[in-house]
Amino acid sequence: MSDDHDWPIIESKTEYETGWYDGGYDLVEQPDGTEKKYYWAALPPAVVIVARTDEELIMVEQYRPAIREQHLELPAGIVEDGESFTEAGARELREETGFDPAGVSLLEEFWVSTGVLRHRRGIVFAEGLEPVAVDRDSNEFLTVETVPIEDALDVARRQPTNDATIEGVLLAQVEGLL
Numbered sequence: 001m002s003d004d005h006d007w008p009i010i011e012s013k014t015e016y017e018t019g020w021y022d023g024g025y026d027l028v029e030q031p032d033g034t035e036k037k038y039y040w041a042a043l044p045p046a047v048v049i050v051a052r053t054d055e056e057l058i059m060v061e062q063y064r065p066a067i068r069e070q071h072l073e074l075p076a077g078i079v080e081d082g083e084s085f086t087e088a089g090a091r092e093l094r095e096e097t098g099f100d101p102a103g104v105s106l107l108e109e110f111w112v113s114t115g116v117l118r119h120r121r122g123i124v125f126a127e128g129l130e131p132v133a134v135d136r137d138s139n140e141f142l143t144v145e146t147v148p149i150e151d152a153l154d155v156a157r158r159q160p161t162n163d164a165t166i167e168g169v170l171l172a173q174v175e176g177l178l
Contacts, residue, residue, distance in 0.1 A: 009028055086124050
């Protein structure tokens with residue numbers, strides 16, 4: 001695939017900042033010479049954790065206000081400044097679930113919803129879990145659940161579901177980790 005047009009940015013404007021994400025647009029010159037505003041939301045990088053015990057996958061059940069649904073999903077969280085995806089994954093797993101992993105490895109890093117988001121996601125695999133105290137943020141109201149490994153994909157696909165949970169389980173299965 002070849003594209004000789006470099007999509008010049010005529011104007012880039014942040015229209016709002018929420019503390020959670022920024023939103024705005026880029027006015028660009030398209031290949032036919034016309035101009036168009038492409039709207040975006042910029043979010044910090046996030047990590048999704050596929051954490052397993054010998055026979056079970058660790059999941060969390062929580063209400064997602066943005067879509068008004070309760071979800072059983074993989075643990076996840078924001079990557080803080082200076083953290084790698086694996087460091088953030090280990091920290092989030094400890095904080096949310098009370099499990100400290102002996103090992104964490106990056107399965108994949110990628111852009112999410114590229115038509116509207118400026119957002120990177122990393123999916124990590126955590127193993128060698130040891131129980132520790134939870135240290136949840138003030139807005140984290142969740143319950144830790146375990147799912148038998150052989151049921152992980154069926155549970156991940158059960159409605160309501162989300163992209164991060166399905167992606168994480170599928171990637172771990174493809175890598176032979178589940």
